[in-house]
Amino acid sequence: MTTRIWHQSFTVLDDVPHYRDALARHLGALAGEGVTVDFHGMQPGTYPSDYPGTHIGYGYLSGLHKEQFVSAALQAEDEGYDAFLIATIPDTGYEEIRSLVDIPVIALGQTSVLMAAQLGDCVGIVNFIAALEPQLRRNMRNYGLDRVVGPISQVAAEFTDVMAAYASPAGLIEAFEAAARRVIARGANVIVPGEGPLNVFLADQGISRVDDVPVIDSLGTLLSVAELRAAQYRRSGLKPARSGFHYAQPPRPLLDAARRWYGITDALGARISSDIS
Numbered sequence: 001m002t003t004r005i006w007h008q009s010f011t012v013l014d015d016v017p018h019y020r021d022a023l024a025r026h027l028g029a030l031a032g033e034g035v036t037v038d039f040h041g042m043q044p045g046t047y048p049s050d051y052p053g054t055h056i057g058y059g060y061l062s063g064l065h066k067e068q069f070v071s072a073a074l075q076a077e078d079e080g081y082d083a084f085l086i087a088t089i090p091d092t093g094y095e096e097i098r099s100l101v102d103i104p105v106i107a108l109g110q111t112s113v114l115m116a117a118q119l120g121d122c123v124g125i126v127n128f129i130a131a132l133e134p135q136l137r138r139n140m141r142n143y144g145l146d147r148v149v150g151p152i153s154q155v156a157a158e159f160t161d162v163m164a165a166y167a168s169p170a171g172l173i174e175a176f177e178a179a180a181r182r183v184i185a186r187g188a189n190v191i192v193p194g195e196g197p198l199n200v201f202l203a204d205q206g207i208s209r210v211d212d213v214p215v216i217d218s219l220g221t222l223l224s225v226a227e228l229r230a231a232q233y234r235r236s237g238l239k240p241a242r243s244g245f246h247y248a249q250p251p252r253p254l255l256d257a258a259r260r261w262y263g264i265t266d267a268l269g270a271r272i273s274s275d276i277s
Helices: 017-030 059-078 094-100 108-116 130-143 159-165 170-185 196-204 218-236 252-261 264-276
Strands: 003-008 035-040 083-086 105-107 123-127 149-154 190-193
Touching (some): 003 059, 003 218, 017 035, 017 196, 017 218, 035 218, 059 083, 059 094, 059 264, 083 218, 094 105, 105 108, 108 218, 123 130, 123 170, 130 149, 149 170, 159 170, 170 196, 196 218, 252 264
Parallel strands (some): 003 035, 003 083, 123 190
């Protein structure tokens, strides 16, 4: 039986071909027998200003972008996918999406920290977008994981530097190891690489430890958990709670009508049609 997994990135994947190709190569190699991963990104033109880190630094802009994740998850369920991956460490739209679809929804930040907590008792996060830290801290409090998440530090690199490092890796490897040693000095004994592009770069370079501290392959872990959750869902229909404000599932006609009223469905549909034409 084929398992189909929808991967949703916070990047416009065709704008970052080095990352797109490395991502497909990495997760394609890790996927189990009969598992296919379909890669999806944000719509072209999503980021008219600085790429996407500037947007992530503002609560409202980051919140606007979650509508693309919601639309993607609804489409994934409608098209018969077995799991939906939120492949960005701020777990964009996770709580909302989990309440809207029954297929497993697996979020990068939550999943990678849960796995890291099995390998050490102080998780350090090393990323390259400093503006993410308040969102990551809030998420971990909501998940009940704030006790195990310790220092968060940034690699001395911008998004463009990470993209360039796929062709010339030495500088970014050195910068990551320096940032990793900073969180290790502050007590971290397991490391989660922050954003997807950094994670895939490190995996591509075979970096799984700094000194004697493990470095989690966040996206690889996300895929492994997705395969497990998809199998559980097929066997038993296992899905989240459906009681209470954060879990109750609105009837699909009610949801669709509300999204149409706000113009969300029409606006995203028009952009997709325009891109295709």
